[in-house]
Amino acid sequence: MSLIEIRGVTKQFHKGAEVITPLDSADLDIERGEFVSLMGASGTGKSTLLNLIAGIDRATAGSIVVAGIDITRLSRTKLAPWRAANIGYVFQTHNLIPVLTAYENIELPLLLLPMRRSERRRRVEIALQAVDLVDRANHYPRQLSGGQEQRVGIARAIVADPTIVVADEPTGDLDPQTSQQILDLIRRLNAELGTTLLMVTHDQDAAAIAGRQLRLEEGKLVEVCRTMPSAVKSEAV
Amino acid sequence: MFNFLPYLLKTLWRHRTRTLLTVAGSAVAVFVYCFVVSVQHGLEQLTRQDDRVLVVFQANKFCPSTSHLPQDYALAISRIEGVTNVVPIQVFTNNCRASLDVVVFYGTEADKVQSARDFELVTGSWDVFQSQQDAAIIGQTLATRRNKEVGDKFSVGDVTVTVAGIFTSDKRAEEDYVYCHLDFLQRTRGLNIVGTVTQHEVFISESADPQQIADAIDARYQGGPVATDTRTKGVFQASSLTDLVQLVELSRYLGYACLALMAVLLSTTTLMSVEDRHQEHAVLQAIGVSMHRVFRLILCETVLLSVMGGVIGITVATLVLYTSGISVGAEAVSIAFVPSADMIITGSIASLVIGLLSGLIPAQHAARADIVSALRQG
Secondary structure: OOOEEEEEEEEEEEEOOEEEEEEEEEEEEEOOOOEEEEEOOOOOOHHHHHHHHHOOOOOOEEEEEEOOEEHHHOOHHHHHHHHHHHEEEEOOOOOOOOOOOHHHHHHHHHHHOOOOHHHHHHHHHHHHHHOOOHHHOOOOHHHOOHHHHHHHHHHHHHOOOOOEEEEEOOOOOOOHHHHHHHHHHHHHHHHHHOOOEEEEOOOHHHHOOOOEEEEEEOOEEEEEEEOOOHHHHHHHO | OHHHHHHHHHHHHHOHHHHHHHHHHHHHHHHHHHHHHHHHHHHHHHHHOOOOEEEEEEOOOOOHHHOOEEOOHHHHHHOOOOEEEEEEEEEEEOOOOOEOOOOEEEEEOHHHHHHHOOOEEEEEOHHHHHHOOOEEEEEHHHHHHHOOOOOOEEEEOOEEEEEEEEEEOOOHHHHHEEEEEHHHHHHOOOOOOOOEEOEEEEEEOOOOOHHHHHHHHHHHOOOOOOOEEEEEHHHHHHHHOHHHHHHHHHHHHHHHHHHHHHHHHHHHHHHHHHHHOHHHHHHHHHOOOOHHHHHHHHHHHHHHHHHHHHHHHHHHHHHHHHHHOOEEEEOOEEEEOOOOHHHHHHHHHHHHHHHHHHHHHHHHHHHHOOHHHHHHHO
């Protein structure tokens, strides 16, 4: 059984009288430790699929089973703790909380889990080390560069050791050099920590670092390229 | 919830100008509310007191300057069963109309002041008061307001007394009065009204029925020489202040209006703040913060602002009321603005409840926002 099983997922929006269907009976399986990139033209529904998997949006039809739980059947109230335990979300615009330091931003998801303060500290320190920002722990977002902010965002997404990390155009707001650093970091997280990753991007080069590349065309998912998942590959070695 | 306290406090600190203005607005509203409650309390203290004390006034007269009763009524009244003491009083005031600076002279037989009142001299001497014809004891509030000390002359109009003592009283309104010798007040101002007084205060025993004794006194003098109107002291003082009582009652609504304004202010500023942080709340929810927790966070924010304003308002009001000794009076009766435990408790509860109520709409607004739409706004 796959970690994520998407079956016949349809999403429709109403724009006046017009009905838009970015996802039309889409099917997808993602294995544990897999790194999947999702491409497509603007407005094709890449982020919509990501949001559906992250449990912050609702499918019009179909089922999304993550680690054995059909999240389309969960209420909004039940989805919140499910997200806290299972989803790490990397936003395009970083979306750090401006009043909190880098350390506090990373600690935020842990505050939602039953965890001792010492354990929280240990995990935040590990996450800070993973994104190489130990010396910026007490800096506020306004005191960080765009790349550093995104690294804090990634640390926040992985700190609770979620079932899957979803990244919505994580390099969309960054210059090419910083984008490359972020992509390297994401690839490393998948390869070294075995983090299951789903990354939405419109950048062909960014998509190429994933083990599997998908394209969303007319509401359907099309597999473009597939290699052995990095984490799986590491285990095999 | 306490895990998110740093986030809450830092959010308030980050928008400190807005926080400061909102807290200041709340503080002003609670300050006004406390003032209103203090006047209500002063009025209650005045009208509820002394149901064992009757005031005999001239019938159909309302101003102390127009009431003239024979002084010897005291002797006859004291013989009525149930009466324990009668104190004839000549009243002189600088202003019969409503004023914030009423000075009232109560001329009584000097030896009866101690037995008829619960005064405690903080400075001065009872002996000097009793032995010196132009001596007077004055309330501490009045002494502070007029900057008077023992030995000072105190003049109002044609009446000049020497301060022989300064007293405190459990009844704060009493501290706005001057007590001097009855015959001194009867002879001063170029008048010679010896033998007449403004009113008699009649003290009755615990078992006596006040209404029965009042009726007996009025019945006795119904045919003259001067008809009387006898009521308990509380009722008498309330009726003396009829106009003011209505104003004070009206001020209750002013207090409520202030609290309503505070609620609107808090609700508006929090709603604006929530609108500004729409995306931030969406991010919180995306990482797993529940809508109920977002709701509680916003509610805590308004409660914090409201309670901070409340604490400042109550503290400032208490200090101002204690130090200023403000009172309002008419017809020689004074209502003291009295800070009280009641004021502090109701002010605190009002702050808390308003914080909760005014946070409901912004909190619901933040909690129910669509996460995806809010994230796209960024």
